[in-house]
Amino acid sequence: MPEGLEAELYRRAAEVCVGRVVATVDVDPRQQLAIPIGRELVGSEVTGMRRIGKLVLVDLSMPDGDSVVLGLHFGMTGRLVVDGIAPIERLEYSSGRDDPAWDRLLVGFDGVGSMRVNDPRRWARFTLDPDETRFGPDLLDHDVATFTDALAESLAGRRAALKSILLDQSIVAGLGNMTVDEILWQVGFSPLAPAGQLEREPITRLVDAIDEHLPAMLVRGGSHTGVLEPAIRSGLPPCPRDGVALRRDVVGGRSTVWCPGHQTANGRSS
DNA sequence: GCCCTTGTTACGCC
């Protein structure tokens, strides 16, 4: 499903739209929180394509010179299709079909080209000038030292499960259920460990794991291209690292797969 | 026809 990695793949695909002028905007009328995006965007020029966490931000310059930002959040099953090409063909947990009836936002450009969000379950959300300050450091785009400091500050004193904290977009923007499970498996921390228990050195190892594995998964095509997710395609096999039976628990209200053998409270085997 | 899937948010409890 679209986590930060997928949003980055969408953003890159949508960059070809920079410089184009919006000719038509159609929004699913049943879009919840439907905002009056539409006519007033017609005539605006796309000046940038940014991303914060799971949110893709389309910078628009209006004919009168005003700027507006269109925020695209893809929910669990939203796919971006640019000029008829989907950067991610088959989304985990979603249908592989591209039914025009599922188009929730369709932007046509002057001359040629289009950008649309196709979402069977209607969980995608579109906003104008979304609050960009509510996010923590981005999962991919951050300075290592600053990120480590911010994470240490965010985790300090927290008693909630490490996984719950890492899923909080105001702490790290863009991590989702799959990427958190993968990172914790890679670095060897229990998802259930109280977050505040991590000391400085384990936090630096967590940051190292994020910086090593997420860019690699991005290159491979997204949040399902780690070790853990492919391994659990059919049931719960032994842990690919140490052969201990993987567990499935609910942590932070989310289905969580982890290895009680090598994932411990401080990342050190006992 | 029930139950699964996830990100976000609302809400009650401590």
Next chain:
DNA sequence: AGGCGTAACAAGGG
């Protein structure tokens, strides 16, 4: 007050 856990919600697929 605010951290924390839980549940509700979107809706199609199995």
